[in-house]
Amino acid sequence: MTVLRWLRVQWDRALAVTVFVAGVVALVAGWAGISDEVFAARQLPYLLSGGIGGLFLLGAGATLWLSADMRDEWHQLRRIEQRMAEGKQLPGQPTEAPEMLVASGRRP
Numbered sequence: 001m002t003v004l005r006w007l008r009v010q011w012d013r014a015l016a017v018t019v020f021v022a023g024v025v026a027l028v029a030g031w032a033g034i035s036d037e038v039f040a041a042r043q044l045p046y047l048l049s050g051g052i053g054g055l056f057l058l059g060a061g062a063t064l065w066l067s068a069d070m071r072d073e074w075h076q077l078r079r080i081e082q083r084m085a086e087g088k089q090l091p092g093q094p095t096e097a098p099e100m101l102v103a104s105g106r107r108p
Contacts, residue, residue: 013068020065023060
């Protein structure tokens, strides 16, 4: 699978990783700016832009990744529902109906 095709298919995870990396870069840049300043008044802009902005981007990246996982789960559930509606056999499903197994005294 080529990189462009993977990016097209997994765009939500690629965006999550990009936002997460941007958050790490913002935190490192904020730390680099604060580490050289002695006065607290000069550290505040770095704290606001690098620290708070970086933490926000880290949280947004994690949220986007979880959203991508949820989207995969929804697609899988949709496929299972479609197969059930069509009456097809699902993997791991007993070949006889559960009611018939209980009525015959056998356990599923």
